[in-house]
Structures are given as structure tokens and as C-alpha cells.
Amino acid sequence: EKSFCPSVSNNGFSGDARCPVLLGKGFGPKAYQELYALWTKVSQNVSFKPVQVQLMKKLLDQMVKCKHDEGTNEGVLSGLIARKFLALLPAFNSCQEFDIDHQLFMPTGPSSCDIAVTSFDEVECKQYVHSLLEVKWNHSKSHFPEAQACAYADILFRGLPKPLQWVPTFAMSKTHFRCGVSFAGFDGSHWVYSEIFEYLKMSPLSSSNEGDVIMMLNFFEFFIRAAEFHKSYKGESDQTLFVDNSGKLILNHPICIVGARVLQGNDEEGRKKILKFYPDLTIAQQSIAKQKKIEEILGRPTNPRLIHGCGFESEQGMCAVLDDFVPSTSLVTIDHFVNLTEHVAKLFEEKMVHGDLRLPNIVFETDGKVTLLDYEWAAEMGSGSFPAEVSQAAFEPLAAQFVKGSASIPAHFDWYCLADILNMIGCKLGSDAAVQQNKVEVISALQEMESESGKTLSKEVRSKLCKHQVHGYLNFGRVSERVKDYFRSFEKRALGKRRIGDSSSNSF
Known part of the structure; x- marks a missing residue:
């Protein structure tokens, strides 16, 4: 099934410091573009070892049997997934110093939290997380898109010696999984989530469905490879830059939100530019054609340039239009x-x-x-x-x-x-x-x-x-009350005392 970018199927609300700006699929920092290429390579693998297939089938069988009732919360399901992922590590020849943990506790004061499934390097620091996985019972379009794991990414950016300002972020349930990159972003406070892929079924993933097994193996392999990539990353330290599908710089720091689906930043020569996102290539091309026609009529031409994001060829990624920044004045006459x-x-x-x-x-x-x-x-x-x-x-x-x-x-x-x-x-x-x-x-x-x-x-x-x-949003739709409701409930949960593996906890 064709995937939906988070910013298309949901609304991105940027009014809360912990809340993501959802860019959908196609654009991000250099690390995002490199991980997108890595996923493209990993997702083409359809041949796996018998031991890998056997372990994944066991995981899928146990996920189906794990029932959602009063005595079983999402923490039980995430614990099951973490144990099976840990057992799969040797089968994929992963680094022996690499580990997977469940309900990793992040001591951050009043907002202390547990992260469902994480991968980390024990030798460096148990808090130095290289990938995050949120576990849900089922996919739901009516809820803010798996944002808790993404929100915790912002926590990981604090208190560590020169941490990378991005982290691979995953979400999965019995019926779907997705991955993206969460990275430090705009206006000096907001972080950003850009999606890489999504696999969505209306029915539970099954061990008897060969396609499900292969896709889950691809998902796990990417979970590990992305974490290894994060651990060994030697690229740009400043992750607030934007690149296109080839890795070429579009916007550099500082980048800020100036309107719906619109960013402002500097190009590599320091000139102010505006970048506006479109769901696909056709809509972007139509917008440029209309702009040029009207500007020709009015005698005030600019120079809009089409920018391709990752995945635009298969209509799975966004495109954007880069244009000159027009300075304004408050002295309106x-x-x-x-x-x-x-x-x-x-x-x-x-x-x-x-x-x-x-x-x-x-x-x-x-x-x-x-x-x-x-x-x-x-x-x-x-x-x-x-x-x-x-x-x-x-x-x-x-x-x-x-x-x-x-x-x-x-x-x-x-x-x-x-x-x-x-x-x-x-x-x-x-x-x-x-x-x-x-x-x-x-x-x-x-x-x-x-x-x-x-x-x-x-x-x-x-x-x-x-x-x-004044604009305060970057999204493809109207701002929904459910987003604000989500963060109200998040704050309420954060006020309580958190314990690792607490079966009464409603988070992970």
C-alpha cells in the first residue's frame, strides 16, 4: 500500500518545545539522505538465513498471541520485541558491543521517561542511544503519529558531550512499522521528524505471510544498520542544514519556520532563501508554472527552482521549490x-x-x-x-x-x-x-x-x-485539537513518578 507522509495523514503542530515539526518524506540533513540511501539498499534484500527467518517468525507469532487487555500494556509488547531483537543481533553479525534495551530510563527531572526499545553502546555510555523504537498496539490515523519516541529524541540531545543532533527513530505495532530521522531543527528550540519509510497493513503482521516476514527482517536489519551508522557517523556536526536527494546543500543554518510548509534559511553563498514543500512533483511543477505566469503579468519575476527530495521518483517523497527571500517592512504605507x-x-x-x-x-x-x-x-x-x-x-x-x-x-x-x-x-x-x-x-x-x-x-x-x-505551523492540513490533546495527556503522565518496567505505566 502506498505510504502516507506524517504531514499528509496527520497535522504537525509546532507550538510546543518538545513537539515535532513533521516534514513528511524526502528532506532532511545529510544524515537523513544517507540513511534513506541505506534503507533503499537494505529493503532490496529478499534473501535471509534460515536462522534469521526462524527467529523473526517466532517474534511475529508471539506478537499475535500478546493480547491487549487490562493486565497487559504496551510495555509487555515492547519487552517481547526487545528480547527477540536482542536474540536476532548475532544472526546479523552486529557489533558485540552493541546492545538493545527495553524501557531505558532517561533521568531528566520532572520529564523523566522510559523509552520503549533502544539500541546503545554500553562501552561509551548507557544513555548514548543510537536508535529509538516506539511500540504501539495498532496503527491509528486518528492519533498523533507515534510521536513519543520522536519527542524523546530531543531529550537525548541534552547533557551529552558533543552529541550528534539527530537519531534514527522507529515505530511499530502489530499492523505496521515506520522509520524516520529526528533531528535538532528550527527556531533554536524545535526538533524535526522526517520519515524514511512506512509499511502499513490493516491486519496483523503474520508469520505465514512471506512478504510480512521479509519486510520485518528488512525493518530489523535497518534498525541495527541505522544505529551502527549513527554510532560511527563522521559527517557534518551541524545538522540544521538541509540537503536534496543527491546530498547537495539547499539551506544552511539558521533555518526558521515562516509559514505553512515554508522554511527560510541561507544557501551556501549566504543568500536568504525560501523553501516551500509540496506533496509530489506534479503539484510542485504546477505551482512554479502558475507563479511564473502571474509574475510575468505583474512584471516582478523571481527565480523559483524545483528541488527533488528522496523518493520523488516513485511518488513516495516530497518535492520543494526554492525561491529568493523577499524582505518586508513593518512601515506599511x-x-x-x-x-x-x-x-x-x-x-x-x-x-x-x-x-x-x-x-x-x-x-x-x-x-x-x-x-x-x-x-x-x-x-x-x-x-x-x-x-x-x-x-x-x-x-x-x-x-x-x-x-x-x-x-x-x-x-x-x-x-x-x-x-x-x-x-x-x-x-x-x-x-x-x-x-x-x-x-x-x-x-x-x-x-x-x-x-x-x-x-x-x-x-x-x-x-x-x-x-x-504570523504563522506558527508547518503542515499539510488544518491544525487538529487531537495534537494538543496528545500533549496535554503527555504532560499529565510526565508528572507521575516513573519506574522502569512499571506494568501500570501507560507509556510504552
Whole structure:
């Protein structure tokens, strides 16, 4: 079954210091790209030794027999998996100093926790973990995606002498498994999870299914090889850089989140760049084509470049578009709205509609001009439509009345978006003229407003405009309450006293 990137099937919420930014599949630091290549190699192995097959079948049989009831929590299942993984180590000729532990206790104060299954090097330090595995009873799309093990990765980055700022992170249950890389990331506090692969079944993994046995052997081998790779890694110490599918640098430190699916960073020459993620190659190409057409109409061309992530060839990985960073100013003036009006009128004249003309998609530049962003909904008049999951609440009242999932985008929609924006700055006459698609009257109203109040907008109005431009998320969907509920329950559990192997514990 085709896998789903975490950021497609779930929502990534970046409002909590321990919470992951979910990038889906395709992009990450150099270590991610190298591990992706390693998995590609490991996953092609279909020939295993009889002893390896026998041990894995025993594990699958015992997993099926392990029942979820009042007396059996996930810690029992993870203990079973840890013991079998340990027995499999010699069969895969792994390093003798390499070990696997269950419920490894991490003393971190009030947030102390147990990690389900870990691999570590006893010679160095029992806390120096080289891979994390979270164990669940079953896969569920309705829950935050196996994030506890990922969240613990952040804990491992603290208190160790020059630790690597990334760790291979795994999750498995009776019906699925997945792997990715958790790494120190953005804004100085948030860490990031990028997926490498997922194997999902609606029924339990079975020892009688040859495909399940082979995939589980691939999974275990990668669990070990990834840990060995982590232990011996000699690559870049700064893991906040981003690379493409060939390992070439895209963005370097510092990297920060500036919008939905949008990062800002510097290229290797130190120039500020914007990187926006797309689920696949086709959508990325369409977005670039729309952007170039609209920018040609408006006479303000940029230079968007398509970036391929790992796995894009098989439509299993994301693509991205790298573009120049456009600096903005907080000193918003009447000139900006005159220029915005000219843009709307020009697109209308050329029978084009932007379709998402909201403040988050408008950059107020230092020269009094504006640059438009986000061209995914842009189209020729009569041919565009809103996404099925569009949120009417994201738009102001005048434009919102036309917003409906999968409905056609009206030819005059940009004018109504402009009317809402003019209402925000207190230009009622200009807003009324925008509803009538009257460029001359809109500009006249703005000039009258300037003569009465001055060119620069008041601090209060500018604060309101900036507020509408703030982003806090990096995801492919709406932020869900279940994410916040998850972390509320996580905090509640963390307050209790934690003991290794405590059968009453609800975590691992």
C-alpha cells in the first residue's frame, strides 16, 4: 500500500518545545539522505538465513498471541520485541558491543521517561542511544503519529558531550512499522521528524505471510544498520542544514519556520532563501508554472527552482521549490495598497485570478511595492476551484461568502479579498469600490485617506496587519485539537513518578 507522509495523514503542530515539526518524506540533513540511501539498499534484500527467518517468525507469532487487555500494556509488547531483537543481533553479525534495551530510563527531572526499545553502546555510555523504537498496539490515523519516541529524541540531545543532533527513530505495532530521522531543527528550540519509510497493513503482521516476514527482517536489519551508522557517523556536526536527494546543500543554518510548509534559511553563498514543500512533483511543477505566469503579468519575476527530495521518483517523497527571500517592512504605507490594487486590476484584466489573496500571502516591501505569494490556487478565470478542505474561516467576511470546498473560484474573487483588506485599514470607500471592481475609485479613496491621515498607516493598523501575517505551523492540513490533546495527556503522565518496567505505566 502506498505510504502516507506524517504531514499528509496527520497535522504537525509546532507550538510546543518538545513537539515535532513533521516534514513528511524526502528532506532532511545529510544524515537523513544517507540513511534513506541505506534503507533503499537494505529493503532490496529478499534473501535471509534460515536462522534469521526462524527467529523473526517466532517474534511475529508471539506478537499475535500478546493480547491487549487490562493486565497487559504496551510495555509487555515492547519487552517481547526487545528480547527477540536482542536474540536476532548475532544472526546479523552486529557489533558485540552493541546492545538493545527495553524501557531505558532517561533521568531528566520532572520529564523523566522510559523509552520503549533502544539500541546503545554500553562501552561509551548507557544513555548514548543510537536508535529509538516506539511500540504501539495498532496503527491509528486518528492519533498523533507515534510521536513519543520522536519527542524523546530531543531529550537525548541534552547533557551529552558533543552529541550528534539527530537519531534514527522507529515505530511499530502489530499492523505496521515506520522509520524516520529526528533531528535538532528550527527556531533554536524545535526538533524535526522526517520519515524514511512506512509499511502499513490493516491486519496483523503474520508469520505465514512471506512478504510480512521479509519486510520485518528488512525493518530489523535497518534498525541495527541505522544505529551502527549513527554510532560511527563522521559527517557534518551541524545538522540544521538541509540537503536534496543527491546530498547537495539547499539551506544552511539558521533555518526558521515562516509559514505553512515554508522554511527560510541561507544557501551556501549566504543568500536568504525560501523553501516551500509540496506533496509530489506534479503539484510542485504546477505551482512554479502558475507563479511564473502571474509574475510575468505583474512584471516582478523571481527565480523559483524545483528541488527533488528522496523518493520523488516513485511518488513516495516530497518535492520543494526554492525561491529568493523577499524582505518586508513593518512601515506599511498607502503606496503598498495602491500597488496591491494595481496588481489585482492587472490580473483581472488578463483574466487571471490569484484565488488566495490574504495578508499571509502578501509581502509589503521596503520600496512601497508588494509581492504576492502562494500561487497554488491561481488559475485562468472560470477554470480554478477551491480545495475540498478549504477553510472559510481563513477569509474575511466579503470574500468568505464565496469560499466553499471544491467550488469554482469566482472571477471577481481577488477584488473581494482586496475589499476585505481595505476594510482592515479603515478605507471603507475603497472597499466599496473594490467590490465594484473599480480600480480608479479604489486608488482615489486611498489617496483621499492619505491626504487626511498621512502616507504611513497608524501603529494600531500596522499591528493588525502584522498579526494576520504570523504563522506558527508547518503542515499539510488544518491544525487538529487531537495534537494538543496528545500533549496535554503527555504532560499529565510526565508528572507521575516513573519506574522502569512499571506494568501500570501507560507509556510504552
